[in-house]
Amino acid sequence: MTEHIVLRHRDIERIDQLEVYLENGGFRAFESIVRKKSPEQVIDIVKKSGLRGRGGAGFPTGVKWSFLTPDVYPRYVVANADESEPGTFKDREIMERNPFQFLEGVAICAYAAQAEVAYIYCRAEFWDLTLELDRKIEQLKEGGLLGKKLFGSDFSLEMYTHLGAGAYICGEETALLESLEGKLGQPRLRPPFPAAEGLYGKPTVVNNVETLTNLPLIIDRGVDWYRKIGTEKSTGTKVFSVSGNIELPGNYELPLGTTFRELIFEHAGGIPNGHAIKAILPAGASAPILPASDEVLDTKMDYESVPEVGSSLGSASIIVIDETVDIAWVESKITDFFEHESCGKCTPCRDGTYWMKHIFERIMDDTAQAHEIDLLHTVGIGIQGKCLCALGDFAALAVTTAVERFRPDFDLHVQGKSSKAA
């Protein structure tokens, strides 16, 4: 692939400056839809493009928009910029380096949803970035690209940033809405979905930063162009964040359907120090762990193929683990994360992650009894499918699959000997 769709700053210097963005066709898509297309036509284009949510769920974006309750206003659009999944660092690069394309994406989504206010929910750690987005939004207002009655139409749009305050759970869309309303960031019972009752009880679209940043080029260049990239069911590119035991960690924007092998060995330089690859976490901490077999390495990274080998693509944060690493330790780190980040609303997740953490403490101390590995697995199974949001499932899945797929690494601890204390 020679051209970037989302990470366009890698092809076009200073695209973070408004004049450069405009010189390269910026806001042409937004202006053209406001002038010439109905919201329904825009939703139809996005449906036909096959764009799917890049935050993790992979749900078709245009379909999500079409669920908005008809004739209920005001409506809201919220950009989910609460990027906090271990191993994911793509949205920050997009917003820092290609901010106007992201903001134009928000504007296009707002027009399609007929929302006149859009919020960008950024994690507070992105403090400087958020201040910079505020300045960029001001520039757009001064340039007549945001504000009242845009391009002579009846459509008006205001955009505001909103800072979180350190809670992974606020990346979950209903918890994010609670947080934006000034409440504890805890997920809501669904239905109703945000498209029916979202922010302040009004129809709301919540989309991830990368999803939104795809929109300007889809509108500008058309569905046929977009569908040529990627696979039949997973169209377009994906920004893959690669971290862990890897020579060249970083973001790589490649067509969906690229294999793990190509990403890890051709683009990201392979495994350092001559070590062999042992395992892959394809969706950060939030998916089953995969042994790096030839079958897995030759699997296409798209929303259909990764589940076929027993995991999921999620936000495509690829954590690479080499042969020197003890998988029991990997899972103890993941469990520490989820135990800390469980919001406490659902008992299976709140207590289950706490129990798993304590079992892991004994495993890592080599003081656990052999049956406690099975107990760990049982606790994980007990969490799955029993919580309001996916955090509980995520916390359990990585652990239960690790026990199933990397049992020898756990057994070494209960025999009083660890393969490697990391």
Add this chain to the structure above:
Amino acid sequence: MLAENYTQEIEAILAKYPSDQKRSAVMPLLFLAQREYGTLTNEAITEVGELIGLQTTEVASLVGFYSLYHDRPGGKYRIQVCTDLPCALKGAQAFADELCEKLDIEMGETTPDGQVTIEQVMCLAACDRAPLFQLQGPNGFRYHEDQSIGSAMALIESLRVRGQVDRAHRLTAS
């Protein structure tokens, strides 16, 4: 008082949300209070609540829930090291341990001069640039990526110097 010292900032925050949804302003107002007072004491929490018509308990529950609000005193600056899995695979735990050793404090403690607290935090979304930490100060957060013990200690030294200069200014002023 926040209402007097930050009139414009408070107005700008409230203007972002519908007039009947003032509660949405609570989180930015808490950051404002933290900037002013350093620590979110009960008095500070009550003051934020009064600005938007919330009970002290309701605001306090938010302070407890979100990890970047601090209701207990710490250093003027907080060095928050990410030691999650991707960072740990790149040596972040060893980095954090060594930094504590150099400063002669335990994780979570503050240097005796009250300038710097070291904390361990969850993923900062910069996994390709580990070891890294964010610096939380009165005016927000800043990332410090691709760190070594040398670069981190140099930063801490500069913060301490700045702290001494601030203190000298205050003494001269009073």
